[in-house]
Amino acid sequence: MSENTEPTSNPYATPQADLSIQRAPHEAELAGRGRRLGAATIDSLIMMVFSLVPVIAFFGGWTAYLSAAQSGEYMVTVGVTVFGFVMYILVNGYFLSKTSQSIGKKLLGIKIVRTGGANADFLRIVTRRLMPVSALNFVPVVGPYLGVVDALFIFRQSKKCLHDDIADTVVIRI
Numbered sequence: 001m002s003e004n005t006e007p008t009s010n011p012y013a014t015p016q017a018d019l020s021i022q023r024a025p026h027e028a029e030l031a032g033r034g035r036r037l038g039a040a041t042i043d044s045l046i047m048m049v050f051s052l053v054p055v056i057a058f059f060g061g062w063t064a065y066l067s068a069a070q071s072g073e074y075m076v077t078v079g080v081t082v083f084g085f086v087m088y089i090l091v092n093g094y095f096l097s098k099t100s101q102s103i104g105k106k107l108l109g110i111k112i113v114r115t116g117g118a119n120a121d122f123l124r125i126v127t128r129r130l131m132p133v134s135a136l137n138f139v140p141v142v143g144p145y146l147g148v149v150d151a152l153f154i155f156r157q158s159k160k161c162l163h164d165d166i167a168d169t170v171v172i173r174i
Contacts, residue, residue: 019078028117028172030159031110036171042152043092051087066086074140082138089126097122103172112169128167163171 068076077084089113100112100120112120112129120129136146150162164170 017060020099031173032169033154033159035108035110035173036154036159038102039102039108039110042107043088043102046091046103047088048085050091051084052080055083072133076139077143085130085134088130090151093122096125100125109174110171111174115168120167123167126169129163129169132166133163 002113013129056062056065059068089096090134095101097105101110102123105111112125114120114124133147133150136150139146153160153162153165158170160170
């Protein structure tokens with residue numbers, strides 16, 4: 001009996017369709033809230049080492065730093081926020097510019113893209129995603145709470161924080 005390599009016309013044969021799920025970039029799977037929280041936690045721990053520790057050392061200890069921060073001295077808030085922002089860019093800038101990922105996002109396999117699926121460029125990430133949230137710290141009295149409000153936006157169905165809406169970005173799994 002010879003083997004027939006032609007497709008069968010048997011109506012009872014199993015389908016021969018490619019059933020694997022192929023998503024277009026704009027349909028990529030959104031990163032879960034847990035992964036995003038994990039990445040933010042990793043980034044925060046890294047930034048504590050590179051920015052908070054030097055600030056505390058500059059002020060001569062934790063209590064001196066807290067005393068200066070709570071004294072209402074606005075320039076302390078401005079200086080610490082600007083220093084932290086610059087250190088974040090120095091620590092994560094290379095990865096943000098090359099892969100649209102912070103160190104935490106890279107470790108957890110997620111990245112920032114535009115809402116339509118295109119890569120998010122470094123300038124967009126810095127000026128529309130990071131700067132507005134950092135600027136919230138300068139709002140007297142409610143500044144620190146606005147950062148929490150930004151993070152709470154992630155519980156919407158879109159899984160986007162306020163900074164994602166401002167920058168027209170989403171965070172996806174890779």
